[in-house]
Amino acid sequence: MPVDMTKHIGASIVLALGAIVSTWLIINTIADIKAMERTVQVKGLAEQEVSADTVIWPVFYKDADNNLDELMARVDEKNSAIRAFLVLQGFDDEEISVSAPSIVDKYAQEYNQSERGFRYVAKAGMTVFSHTPDKVKAAFSQLSQLAKQGIAITQDDYQNRVEYMFTQLNDIKPEMVQLATQKAREVALKFAKDSDSQLGKIKSARQGQFSIRDRDSNTPHIKLVRVVTSVEYYLAD
Template identity: 65%
Template sequence: MNKSNGYYQLLGAAVLGVAILGCGWILKSAALDVKNMERTVVVKGLAEREVTADTVIWPVQFSDADNNLEKLVERVEQKNAAVIAFLKLHGFDEQEISQGRQSIVDKQAREYGAENQQFRYIARANITVYSQQPDKVQNALTKVGQLAKQGIAIVQDNYETRIEYLFSGLNNIKPAMVQEATEKAREVALKFAKDSQSKLGKIRTARQGQFSIIDRDSNTPQIKKVRVVTSVEYYLSD
């Protein structure tokens, strides 16, 4: 009876040992598989496009000065009407033209800087053109000298009068650009896998960068460059 019990105990121990070895081999194999799956490569893909601005904001500003306030106001109103007439002549309608605030400074009312001033009053008028036809602004800018002949000097060299060109069609080109950037990232990953004698696996993670819209150059702000960079992480295997 004791011999039988000892035999079964020995058999059980052997079976348990074999099971432990089997589990160990399975766990080791699984660990190796996991380790292989952890081999990855991170690549980036760039997509760029040149687009033309579809919206323009043109601040039109001029100044005048006089010692007679009444005459100054009257002259500013006349010049304001002349500027609006000029804009309409070059294709802008009333919906595209908005009159901004007018300001008049009395230099004698200032606590400093009033001496040796030729004119007591200085007026500044602002008109804003908001249009979805930037070409009309480009054309009007070449003819702005016509206003100078009427004694209207348009201010064009400060930050307040900087013309803004905008592109609002980003959503229309986003999908194609993201696809292009992702394809370029995959091309880089395939090249890396080939050079490292590996095989490219599935995507582990993917991140789309922010879209940026900048002027192509300082001379043609109406032409924009749109770019996006995607970052993709792929699995590698032998």
């Protein structure tokens, strides 16, 4: 049968027009989606100063002697004196834990053979774990009473430093996250205003990790809590 060329050409034109229209629709749809997804990413910072609620205070000292029995007897006497001092400062037995003394026999070491000094060196003492940092600060200022009894508390050793902690982070988390989010929104509103746009809804939000550090080196009992929230907003013309 002869082919009807007119119908064939017409069908081709229809298919071509359909493809053009489809392409145009796809392009405009993509353009609309991109226009809808104009966004701005901002960060909001929240900081709060808090007081430490828990403290660990290592109360340690060193002593030395050539006679181990005499050294250990002196360690027991000094431990009793330290405990009495701590009780006088208001600490309960539950807040005080005695550590086993660490004894070093310098004669058993291969180095410093020419400068041995005392043969036995003891490191002993106890640790205070308290939820009342003010008591520790007060007791710390009275260490001269132990010094008068011949007990020199080690303070310059990193392992024996007083450690202040803040353990009530969960109580202030919601308020700080809300504040950080508000700060982020303020930044986003300013950006939208400067770019002649309208701020839309939140597309995504991410809470950063909380950090707790000393406010400064002179006041370790005062902590600075910090969190950064990242928020992405839609923008509209």
